[in-house]
Amino acid sequence: MTSGALVRHVARRAVLILPLLLALAGCGKVNEIPQLDEAVKAAWRQVLNQYQRRSDLVPNLVETVRGYAKQEQDTLKAVVEARAKATQMQMPPDLLSNPDAFKRFQENQAALTSSLSRLLAVSENYPDLKSNQNFLALQSQLEGTENRISVARRDYIEAVQAYNTELKTFPGVIWASTLYKSNKPMETFTVAEDVTKPPQVKF
Numbered sequence: 001m002t003s004g005a006l007v008r009h010v011a012r013r014a015v016l017i018l019p020l021l022l023a024l025a026g027c028g029k030v031n032e033i034p035q036l037d038e039a040v041k042a043a044w045r046q047v048l049n050q051y052q053r054r055s056d057l058v059p060n061l062v063e064t065v066r067g068y069a070k071q072e073q074d075t076l077k078a079v080v081e082a083r084a085k086a087t088q089m090q091m092p093p094d095l096l097s098n099p100d101a102f103k104r105f106q107e108n109q110a111a112l113t114s115s116l117s118r119l120l121a122v123s124e125n126y127p128d129l130k131s132n133q134n135f136l137a138l139q140s141q142l143e144g145t146e147n148r149i150s151v152a153r154r155d156y157i158e159a160v161q162a163y164n165t166e167l168k169t170f171p172g173v174i175w176a177s178t179l180y181k182s183n184k185p186m187e188t189f190t191v192a193e194d195v196t197k198p199p200q201v202k203f
Contacts, residue, residue, distance in 0.1 A: 029171050033180045036163040040186055043156040044096060050149040051086070051109060057145065058083045058116070061138045065119060068129035072122050079119050082112040102187035116142070153189055160188045 062076055069076075086108040095101045120139070123129050130136075164185045166172035176183055 043159040046152040079115040082115040097184040
């Protein structure tokens with residue numbers, strides 16, 4: 001066999017073997033993208049659950065503060081408006097892969113976090129409010145919820161990181177360009193750390 005014929009023979013074999021090697025490399029990984037996709041969605045549901053839990057606490061908290069600090073109308077109004085904006089936002093089906101919509105969601109939740117921080121700071125000026133059992137219970141529930149929000153956000157960030165990495169690396173990038181063309185990278189939380197810190201609750 002001449003050297004030219006040998007080269008052609010090897011080239012033909014390589015063309016036949018390469019797809020087999022790719023298939024073997026991806027064996028057991030073809031379902032990785034949908035599995036990671038489901039993990040992200042499950043983590044996101046937990047984020048939404050915790051934000052809803054916080055939102056449900058706000059009306060009682062506002063009314064309790066109003067009973068002792070009626071002059072703090074601007075602060076109370078800011079909390080009510082921030083809650084309304086956060087809960088009434090229309091979330092499109094593609095929220096997790098829609099940078100603009102996800103940014104609006106973040107900003108609305110951050111605004112509620114900030115307004116709640118100001119409301120709790122106001123309570124420091126009212127000793128009777130600070131000693132009210134209902135207020136103390138609400139504070140405690142809010143603190144627990146903010147901690148759960150932090151955990152849920154962390155889990156979501158980790159799930160998105162794993163998912164987005166799979167879309168960009170081998171062999172996931174092959175499946176993403178063939179079997180899962182509709183799968184897009186997902187957005188994650190990027191707001192400033194000082195905005196995401198939970199309101200400080202002092203007893």
